[in-house]
Amino acid sequence: MPLQLVSSHDLSLHQRRRRPSFAELQGIPWLPLLLPADRARAEAELLVGDAEAGDFICRIGKPVTYWFGVVEGLLKMSADNAQGMTMTFTGVPPGGWFGEGTALKREPFRYNIQALRDSVVAGLPLDTFHWLLDHSIGFNRFVMNQLNERLGQFIAAREIDRMNNPDLRVARSLAALFNPALYPGVGNVLRITQQELAYLVGLSRQRVNESLRTLEAQGLIRVEYGGLRVLDMAALRCGSF
Numbered sequence: 001m002p003l004q005l006v007s008s009h010d011l012s013l014h015q016r017r018r019r020p021s022f023a024e025l026q027g028i029p030w031l032p033l034l035l036p037a038d039r040a041r042a043e044a045e046l047l048v049g050d051a052e053a054g055d056f057i058c059r060i061g062k063p064v065t066y067w068f069g070v071v072e073g074l075l076k077m078s079a080d081n082a083q084g085m086t087m088t089f090t091g092v093p094p095g096g097w098f099g100e101g102t103a104l105k106r107e108p109f110r111y112n113i114q115a116l117r118d119s120v121v122a123g124l125p126l127d128t129f130h131w132l133l134d135h136s137i138g139f140n141r142f143v144m145n146q147l148n149e150r151l152g153q154f155i156a157a158r159e160i161d162r163m164n165n166p167d168l169r170v171a172r173s174l175a176a177l178f179n180p181a182l183y184p185g186v187g188n189v190l191r192i193t194q195q196e197l198a199y200l201v202g203l204s205r206q207r208v209n210e211s212l213r214t215l216e217a218q219g220l221i222r223v224e225y226g227g228l229r230v231l232d233m234a235a236l237r238c239g240s241f
Contacts, residue, residue, distance in 0.1 A: 013049045013057065013121070020048045020071070020122060027071050028122060029095055029184045033138030045128040051075075051115040058099065058113040064106060066123030069097035070185075073119020074192060076200055079111045090153060091116070091177055091200040093192075095185025100143050101150070103129050116196050149181045166203055170211035171220065173201045175237040178230055191227040 025031065025046070031039055048071060051057060057068055060079060075092040089111065092098055102109055103126055115121075124132075132139040153176055174197075177183065177190055194212065198205040212228070215221045220236050222229045230236060 013051050013055050017047045017049045017123070020046055024048055024071050024120065024122070027095065027185060028069060030097070030139060030142040033142055034132070034136055035138070038132060038136045038139070042124065042128060042132060045125050046122055047125075048120055048122045051119045051121050053115055053117050055115045056112060057115065057121055058109045058111070060110060060112055061108050063108055064099065064102045065126055066099075067097065067103045067126065067129045068099055068113070069122045069124075070094050071120040071122050073121075074116045074196060075113050075119060075121070076116055077111050077113055088200055088202060091192075091196075093177055093183045093186050093190060096183040097146065098150075100129075100146050104133075104143075116199060145181060149179060153179065153182065166207050167211045167214050169201055169203065170197070170208055171215055171236050173197070174215075174221070174228065174230070175233065178233060178236075189224065189227050189229045193226075 020028075020043075025043060028046070031042060034042060047066075049057075051073065057075065058064075070092050072094055074094075075096075076088055077090050077092060077098065078086050078088040080086055092113070098113065099109070106126070133143065174190070177192075177200075178186055178188075180186075194208050195205050197212075198208045201208060203211075212221065212223055215236070216223055218235075220230070220232045222231055
């Protein structure tokens, strides 16, 4: 089926897919790790979609067809528990790729991925993902590192879930979003609103605002226009404030 360049808000994210621009390809962290022929194949297969705030990129129970990454914007990974409450596992800022475990096993998604704001999401077709695993050492190393970092991330998320100290919850959650291995597109400044952070942390916007003021007073972060700058990552990660 030929690709169509469309912008209608009535079309699904899949129907809004298109070829990535040169600048968007430059934001994909694993492409430089590929040999020229492998990179050419990957670039020919990559697609991007312009997700609107609230769009679902993945839904629980749906079959996996792509390995996804964030070029621009912010996503959240969540699931509903037995009581019908939504549990947010993590946010996915620019540069982050996710779902490699699901793609490896070719199993249905066990979580939802939803756009918190207008975002550009890239997708590598599942068959191309597996072809690169079979042919590219650089790609294998990237995916292995992703899986290792993801394991540590979810162990930390479980710990955060049990914390009663809101300031500590916000600090550890912020540190997770600044992981340079999982989210190389973030750098030292994370473009995020207090409301978006509240969704990810599971606290009210007002309580998140209080925690950010506390962290800023301790010299761990600086609140800037449209985002947050980390000043002391080590302290943010261990909660030593």
